[in-house]
Amino acid sequence: MKQPEEIFEYLKSEFGEEGLGFSTGDIGDPWILIDAALIKAISKFLRDDPEMRFNTLMCLSGVHYPKEEELGVTYHLHSTELHQTVVLKVRVPIEKPNVPSVETIWKTADWHEREAFDMVGLIFDDHPNHKRILLPDDWEGHPLRKDYVQQEFYQGVTTGA
Amino acid sequence: MMEVISKDTGKREMVINMGPQHPSTHGVLRLELVLDGEVIKEAEPNIGYLHRCFEKYAELMDDYAKVIPYTDRMDYVSAINQEHGYVIALERMLELEVPERVEYIRVIMAELQRIASHLLGIGAFGLDLGAFTPFLYCFTEREKILDIFERATGARLLYNYFAVAGLMRDVHPEFKTETSDFVKTFRPKIKELNDLLSYNSIFIKRTANIGVLPEKVAFNYGASGPVLRGSGVKWDLRKNDPYSIYDRFDFEIPVGSGELGTLGDCWDRYIVRVREMEQSLRIIEQALDGMPDEGDVMAAIPKRIRPKEGEIYTRTETPRGELGYYIISDKSASAFRVKARAPSFVHLSMLPAISKGSLIADMVAIVGSIDIVLGEVDR
Numbered sequence: 001m002k003q004p005e006e007i008f009e010y011l012k013s014e015f016g017e018e019g020l021g022f023s024t025g026d027i028g029d030p031w032i033l034i035d036a037a038l039i040k041a042i043s044k045f046l047r048d049d050p051e052m053r054f055n056t057l058m059c060l061s062g063v064h065y066p067k068e069e070e071l072g073v074t075y076h077l078h079s080t081e082l083h084q085t086v087v088l089k090v091r092v093p094i095e096k097p098n099v100p101s102v103e104t105i106w107k108t109a110d111w112h113e114r115e116a117f118d119m120v121g122l123i124f125d126d127h128p129n130h131k132r133i134l135l136p137d138d139w140e141g142h143p144l145r146k147d148y149v150q151q152e153f154y155q156g157v158t159t160g161a
Numbered sequence: 162m163m164e165v166i167s168k169d170t171g172k173r174e175m176v177i178n179m180g181p182q183h184p185s186t187h188g189v190l191r192l193e194l195v196l197d198g199e200v201i202k203e204a205e206p207n208i209g210y211l212h213r214c215f216e217k218y219a220e221l222m223d224d225y226a227k228v229i230p231y232t233d234r235m236d237y238v239s240a241i242n243q244e245h246g247y248v249i250a251l252e253r254m255l256e257l258e259v260p261e262r263v264e265y266i267r268v269i270m271a272e273l274q275r276i277a278s279h280l281l282g283i284g285a286f287g288l289d290l291g292a293f294t295p296f297l298y299c300f301t302e303r304e305k306i307l308d309i310f311e312r313a314t315g316a317r318l319l320y321n322y323f324a325v326a327g328l329m330r331d332v333h334p335e336f337k338t339e340t341s342d343f344v345k346t347f348r349p350k351i352k353e354l355n356d357l358l359s360y361n362s363i364f365i366k367r368t369a370n371i372g373v374l375p376e377k378v379a380f381n382y383g384a385s386g387p388v389l390r391g392s393g394v395k396w397d398l399r400k401n402d403p404y405s406i407y408d409r410f411d412f413e414i415p416v417g418s419g420e421l422g423t424l425g426d427c428w429d430r431y432i433v434r435v436r437e438m439e440q441s442l443r444i445i446e447q448a449l450d451g452m453p454d455e456g457d458v459m460a461a462i463p464k465r466i467r468p469k470e471g472e473i474y475t476r477t478e479t480p481r482g483e484l485g486y487y488i489i490s491d492k493s494a495s496a497f498r499v500k501a502r503a504p505s506f507v508h509l510s511m512l513p514a515i516s517k518g519s520l521i522a523d524m525v526a527i528v529g530s531i532d533i534v535l536g537e538v539d540r
Contacts, residue, residue: 024471025469025470025471025472025490026469026470026471027254027256027468027469027470027471027473027490028253028254028471028472028473028490029471029472029473029474031472055380055381056380056383057383058383058474058476058483058485058502059474059485059487059500059502061487061498061500063489063498074472074487076474076485076487080380080394080396080401083401087474106381106383107378107381107382107383107510107511107514108381108382108383108507108510110510111506111507111509111510115506119214119216133208133209134208134209134212134539134540135209135212136209143214143217144214144216144217144220144498
């Protein structure tokens, strides 16, 4: 069982220091910040490496950071074989919110990425079925953005906004 | 209904909508099925009919505690378990000690709720397959649990009972005797249920070898709870990543073994739920013995919830599987972001993979066996 710091060091030795960062809040879980271009390669490595074996993606969340004008994806991984947990984060600018999809690595990401697109407006490159999941296809905007304004009418019916 | 010519095979195929108002979809779920005769070629779940954007509400509330009633409304048949995960997440963020008596009452409540939820799941599963009687037997028992809840919390379905580091109010004085009476009377009922449904040969024919979920696929999709255990994986967060005081109790993790068909079929997932109820009874008995009689359950509740800056992901074992709360705090009075990772959402995403090639009549069995609650899928 490895601690997040050790996993970070291990990743650095494999991928170099470029595009990797480690931070923590005042409380709670630390996370590894990863360059969007690297996320797919690192995910695959974390799943397959004999010392990592992160066979499950517990959760994938989209977040809007209005101050930095960025969108983010948080990946919570767990290895049921080695009982270790790690948090990965990717941040992208709001004008170009493209993140490579990890759907081929963990199928859990399929619906979770669609949800993150639907709610926050992230775009997952190479996702096989990239469309809204909870809201209708012709809905306007992404509700979990901090500056979201609900549309007044949907197909002629008031939405209660 | 629509007829199309398949691009790959040149055969005539039919596209039909199952739902959103279909008795066996356990809520409002629409399945778009592509059929070749009676065989399912493709299935695509369409969800969102119950979407209320819980996560937005959680950000807009001006107090973390005000979100608790909203968590009830996600998986409304196991509301206590939804609250449990959320309050644990906040307690970890605030680094609070939870009084002993509160922990014990919580565990008893959570396990009673697990039984109630499984009874509904099992009863409705039988109902989907045409067995009406067991449904009524299950509901009779579930009613007794709801009566206990009603006396303790004042509500029968959506409780708003757990508070951060406490409970909204203490249980009634007869709580202990009522609960232990229920445990005693309920144990023989499980055997009755087995005779009535589990080993009924029609039921076995409808569920064994149907909707097989292999272990590898289950992990890849992030399955958890009875669905994962039905595929033979001994994985239960109460044991593998203990929270609350679950490490103090002696209980087993029932897993599927393919005893009547293939490992990971509908019957395996079903029987795991039945056997889990027995284990829950064991936990309740031990918790009733250990529960302190004295102690103020409201004393430790903080007046003001202001976590420091940071984030946390907490997961608990609900009757449907792993419920995760990802909470980001920015030091203000409300959360910067709350994400609920709902087990039903994950399990429903597996449906296309496990239903491909099965008959349309078996689709009902497969949907029933993963036991989804649409309130939680759509949130």
